[in-house]
Amino acid sequence: MLDLLYKRRSIRKYASEKLDVDTVQLLLGAALLSPSSRGFQPWQFVAVDDPEVLTQLASCKKGAGFLKDAALGIVILADPEKSDVWIEDASIAATILHLTSASLGLGSCWIQIRERQFSESETAEQNIRRILGIPENLKVTSIISIGYPDEFKSPHVEGDLGFDKVHLNKYGSKF
Ligand SMILES: Cc1cc2nc3c(=O)[nH]c(=O)nc-3n(C[C@H](O)[C@H](O)[C@H](O)COP(=O)(O)O)c2cc1C
Known part of the structure; x- marks a missing residue:
């Protein structure tokens, strides 16, 4: 687990290779x-694997083009x-998907x-709701993009961890 946590990075460039059904099922x-x-x-x-739908979703907000x-x-x-506490629950599921x-x-x-805009008059959520036909009672919190990586990012290193954000027994007391 620790090895995975150090190696996990946000990857935004993907090879053209598809995922097999078993892998999608595992995720x-x-x-x-x-x-x-x-x-x-x-x-x-x-789960969206249709390239046309992925292309539509990629325009749901700035910075989702990948x-x-x-x-x-x-x-x-x-x-x-x-x-x-649906936000927490949805965030945990997103994290599990990212780590898996x-x-x-x-x-x-x-x-x-969530909280992002498609345009001045439409939220990213409304935009996605329209594309995917999502009912009004469900909130759209995030999308996890997944694919075979086409970029390498260095793992995190222990020396860069922000231990100044950690306090011992009392706020302000150094760990
Ligand atoms: C709540 C949350 C929202 C994020 N939103 C985006 C996003 O909309 N677009 C994007 O490219 N990356 C997004 N990221 C990825 C972060 O930019 C990334 O985790 C951060 O820069 C640290 O880099 P690393 O994941 O490689 O360690 C998000 C991450 C989190 C946890």
Whole structure:
């Protein structure tokens, strides 16, 4: 796990190779294993592997363009009626997907949707809702883009960790 945490990076360049069905199934299974508050599991997932749909989604906000070249985009939805902490639950599922991708040798990146704009008059969420036909009761929180990596990023190194953000017993007391 620690090795994985150091190696995990946000990968935004993907090879053209597709993911096989078993790999997609593994990824979605991992997301469905995510812990959630009181086990309410307020999330749902839309797995998108159609290049045309990925290209449409890639325009949902600035800085999501790389999604068009991904083999897979997993759109994370959550139902606020099912849990008051749906944001946390959806974020955990997104993190699990990001880490599982890295563990399988895949590159992935979190694309933030909640609180982001498509245009002045339309949110990224509304835009995606329209493209994918998502019902109004479900929030769109993020998309995880996934594919075989076409860029290498150096792993994190222990010396760069921000231990100044960690306090011992009392705020301001150095760890
Ligand atoms: C909540 C959250 C939202 C993010 N949103 C985006 C995004 O919209 N687009 C993007 O390219 N990267 C996004 N990222 C990836 C971060 O930019 C990235 O994790 C950060 O720069 C650290 O780099 P690393 O993941 O390679 O360690 C997001 C990450 C998180 C956790």
